[in-house]
Amino acid sequence: MNAERLTKEMLSVEQLEEKCLKIRKDLIHFIYRIGMGHLGGELSMVELAVGLYYKYMNYDPKNPKWEERDRFILSKGHCSETLYTIFADLGMYTQDYMVEHFETLETAKFGMHCNRKYVPAIEVSAGSLGHGLPIAVGMALGARRLGQNWRTIVMVGDGELNEGTNWEALMAAGQFRLGNLVGIVDRNHLQMTTSTKEGMDIDPLDKKLEAFGWDVIEIDGNDMVQVCKAYESLPPRDCHAKRRPVFIIANTVKGKCVDFMENNVNWHGGGIAMAQRDQAIACLESKGRRI
Template sequence: MEPQELRAVANRIRRRDLQAVYEAGAGHIGGEMSVTDLLTALYFHTMSIDPQAPMDPDRDRLVLSKGHTALALYVVLSEKGFIPKEEISTFLRPNSRLNGHPNRVKVPGVETNTGPLGHGLPVGVGMATGAKLDGAAWRTFVITGDGEMQEGSNWEAIMAAAQFKLDNLTLIIDHNRLQQGARLAETNDLAPLRPKLEAFGWAVDEIDGHDMAQICHALSPQTVVAGRPKCIVAHTNKGQGISFMTDNVAWHHKVPNEEQYKQAMAELEEAAG
């Protein structure tokens, strides 16, 4: 897909995500809005995957380490054909397989269970190492939050990835500057992230995480540096696309009321043209 088509898909995903949060009365809508463009580009432009063969050994892998934004992943998987679109309406309901955090045993297309922050990148390093040992060509992508990068396990994984020269691994940091209850700068300010990753031997791109052309270029195999794992620092906005949610820490897992829901949906529909 071209960037314009990807933007249309991302807008549709945001609207369905918003509706599901409103109907379920729960979710992590701020981070879901910030990560949607990244997920859309991965699944509809970059990754080699087949919804009809979700366990194909040659598939690319995505680990959504910020597992609390599972709903955004579910909507993307439904748009791609891994799960029925109508199943999104079961989000968080009793006996639904669409839980608040993704479960690889239950949901096709989910590569590993996530939720406890700081686990996804170490798992991704293991995946990428396995591919190297097998001489396989598939790639591993990991999405973390910027607040999540405060976890020490991530930095151990970063060191290991450089040591093992995992140029088949791409870390994408959803750098929306906010975490639960506070700004990153008020807790443990890791910014700027680029020089820290470069100091560990990673190749780093810094992009606008809502610009589809930039996202697709940064994810392309042509930008991989031989022998070096890659990090994409994606500058995003929590609550992207919805005026009163954008860059507002209150919307980490707040649920819109009826009036807010109607306003948010109207804004997203207007953006869709």
Template structure:
């Protein structure tokens, strides 16, 4: 897909994500809206994956370390053909396999269970190192939140990736500047992120993570070192009253708010 097609699809995914969160009465809509452009570019342009063979050994690996934004991943997987699109209506319902955090034992296309923050990047380093040991050609991608980068386990993984020279690993930090309950700047402010990653001998690219023309080339980049993309995004992107508001980390829109958001996202299609 070209960037125009990807942008249209990302808007469709945002719309379905909004509906699913509203109907289920739960979710993490702010961070879902910020990461959807990245997920769309990965699954419809960058990743070598086969929905009818989700465990194909040659597939690229993708880990959503910020697992609380699972609904955005489920909608993307459904659009890509991993699960039925009608199954999205079961999100968070009793006995549904679409839980609040991704489960690799239940959902095709999910590589590893995530939710406890600080786990996805270490697991991804293991996946990338396994490819080096076995001679496999797959690439590993992982998306973390910026608040999640406060976890020490991530920095141990970053050191290991540099030591092992994992040029087959791409880390995307969804830098939307907010975490649960507060702005990043008011908790443990890691910004600017770029010099910190560069100090660990990573290659770093900074982009507008909600602009597809910047997202795609950054994800497709290949170098000689582990690659980190610092994706500057907006919490609640695409919905005016949610954007850059900390209370929309896991707030659910009222009926009136839902109608406003629905109209804004539909107008953009």
């Protein structure tokens, strides 16, 4: 399938919202079956990831190593099950196959933290926080050196911004004026055991990013209209353009669309019981498309 055709398959906000609902349902079933996950942060990033993979990112699921593809790095790698669920929906795997090969001793291909050695669609192995953004800077510099006009996109968690390597990478990207680099922070305001404000307050984040040489777009990251507008406002792909990179501050809700998970730090990580799975699916179905 031509990547340009793929980006045009899902033209409307309504279709993208429907896809988000399906991905959330499939994700909950998947976490139930594998017995582990990080549902809070996996649910908060759905709109952001769906917008990329179904409309705005140059990407071909039948050829994940296509040379002209945009590179997406999920630095908050503990939330990889959202990507796996999208890959399955795009026809790259079945959920049964992923469950069968999830963290098995001899046939493991999928893990709670993504591994590029086993899943071709994964650009960077992640899980140790703070590495995705520095690698993205290197990729964007590499694209410039090679004269390749693909875009590098990296998603970090807000708790992950406690890691100092991110700030070195932010400074470098601003210094080199990497106009082919886009950062996204899934700002759900919670980390493993507390709020990000109590853990390590990163505010005023917008002013800090601007001071490091980035242009900033701030949105509700669970509102597909705002997500689409943010992606549509990105500058054209041009590896040689020396302009300020763009960072999207996406304010989201941890556990989005499942009432008993929303803004609940206890749903950072772990499994989900059958009764909770059924309750979560019922909650999603009651909300319908409009979330």
